[in-house]
Amino acid sequence: MLSIGELSTKTGVKVPTIRYYEQMKLVTAPERSEGNQRRYSNVELERLTFIKHARDLGLKIDAIRELLDLSAHPEQPCADANRIAEDHLAATRARIAQLQRLEAELMRITVGCHGDSIKDCYVIESLSNHNLCDNSH
């Protein structure tokens, strides 16, 4: 059996986060020691590893909860699991595209500044005046 600290070390999920996940019912409340401390088995280790991995990939708690529910039903079709992953992939791509537009705009703003005092600073000017922008954001 693992203490919460050992589980934390093995999974890379911080101790307060593990307790938070328990509160959110993402992991079930484990057994307790005589002195009321949490004691985990390998089942919980695997489940938390799954959660950590999914969080690292940027999946939201609700999506993870859904995936965990799915994984508890091995005979069900996996279309739903695929849909969740694909939706998240699409969202990730959209976010990348948006950030790239912002990157271009920020680059234009910073590169464009050749003033030396605020009154002719292109950064400040660009923020004040949306007409100086190339694209809409």
Place this chain on the structure above:
Amino acid sequence: MLSIGELSTKTGVKVPTIRYYEQMKLVTAPERSEGNQRRYSNVELERLTFIKHARDLGLKIDAIRELLDLSAHPEQPCADANRIAEDHLAATRARIAQLQRLEAELMRITVGCHGDSIKDCYVIESLSNHNLCDNSH
């Protein structure tokens, strides 16, 4: 003079957000009508436009506050304004790079799934087992 609703329409910042910005002292409390409603002048319109633009670019409230302070001192050098913009550009690029790594991993996971039930679903399997990953994240 503009009502808060008119200011909202002109800037694209929602009414509760404007009040929130006032609370955060990002915009100063404006004059009031006889009936205690907010009345804005062009000074506030310009300031809020600046804020909106900076937020759209992803700048944090604290960074915007700093830029606003800078813009109030036209004779000061603009090195600080540039630094803020460049820092944010660097952060944006780092975020893009991270999201691209996640994209690759998500793509691999979704494309790799040819099972039809959860028990041999590659999505679920990949999340359970970090060894199946190409890169570290």
Place this chain on the structure above:
DNA sequence: TTAATATCTCTAGTCACTATAGATATTAGG
């Protein structure tokens, strides 16, 4: 004048944690 719309303040909720305080358990060293 009246009905519809806008605004007011205040509080609480969102997401996914993180931080803190004060109390109790466990463990390693002597």
Place this chain on the structure above:
DNA sequence: CCTAATATCTATAGTGACTAGAGATATTAA
């Protein structure tokens, strides 16, 4: 076996940048 250091416990509040809602008051158009 005792003690000191470390780990864990619960509970509450804070983070950032808003958003939602309730119930009261103002303004505006017909």
